[in-house]
Amino acid sequence: MELITGRTEISTDRPSAVTLGKFDGIHRGHQKLINELFLAREQGLQAVVFTFLRPPKNLVDGEAQPVLLTNREKRAHMEKLGVELMIEYPFTEEVHHMEPEYFVEKVLAEGLKAKKIITGPDFCFGYKRRGNVALLKELAPRHGYEVEVMEKAVAEDGQIISSTLIRRELLMGNVERANELLGYPYTVTGEVVHGNHLGRTFGMPTINQIPVEDKLLPPNGVYVSKVEIDGSVYQSVSNVGYKPTIAGKYPKGVETYIFGFDKDVYGRILDVQLFHYLRKEEKFSSVAALKAQLKRDAEDSLAFFEQRPGL
């Protein structure tokens, strides 16, 4: 996959099919748009995803919003799906004030040689969000592209799938619901760093990961999880939080006990998939009490998988 990141001057040699948006999470709705993009390959068009380096909210509202996918995770995900060109547009003052007509002409038509533009019905762009599907359609004959508007993907209960909804569900600890809306298990990617090496002394060695700050983590607590290592997927149990029982101050992290695995993976970047919330993180009165609880957590996680053989 080719990546153009952080610059507003973009160009490509090949005619493109383009889909645009934040794509936080790359949920089932986004996947629908991206699949349509791949169909356009039959017409000789390259599959282009146009997205932003940071959620535009940061600049507009001045507040950092946690994301379902960090920039790095989003790139890896797009590459895996088969996107040919990914644009990470910077969200600068200049971009914030860009008129939608200028964006369509300079970026989409001239820069990307767009022949097909695929969006949802509510897609907005440009200064004051004045650009929309109607404007894209109005400008189509002048620039020689086609607009394809996809209907919104909905969940089984009829709710429209959106990144905002998924973030809300995760923040409430509803991992199963979030996974259903995403179409894949919510995943935390991070380097395995050194902990206190205490887990080993309980007979439960763990991997510790400190995700980047803007990665959205569900509420502190214990979760049924899986870890992918060298192409094999292991069942596991994870704690999201600060380890309050152990003296010292820790950054918020994810700590995972992997069933049937005891190899050195320090320094590796691993994916931990979350499936189900088991209990909240607690400050225990002794390490012995914590150790006894960890054993129960492990049993609860295994029991969860046993009840769901297809998972």
Ligand SMILES: Cc1cc2nc3c(=O)[nH]c(=O)nc-3n(C[C@H](O)[C@H](O)[C@H](O)COP(=O)(O)O)c2cc1C
């Ligand atoms: C499944 C699981 C649940 C945990 N629950 C808690 C908890 O409720 N409270 C807490 O203080 N630490 C909790 N921990 C963190 C332990 O304190 C930690 O595993 C132990 O101190 C070993 O840490 P180390 O890898 O830094 O040596 C949990 C860890 C795991 C793997």
Ligand SMILES: Nc1ncnc2c1ncn2[C@@H]1O[C@H](COP(=O)(O)OP(=O)(O)OP(=O)(O)O)[C@@H](O)[C@H]1O
């Ligand atoms: N459920 C959906 N089905 C189909 N297309 C969708 C769906 N949700 C968003 N899209 C489309 O995907 C593109 C990217 O949208 P965007 O990343 O803003 O998605 P979103 O999930 O609606 O985000 P947010 O919740 O932050 O508004 C847009 O063209 C949008 O219309």
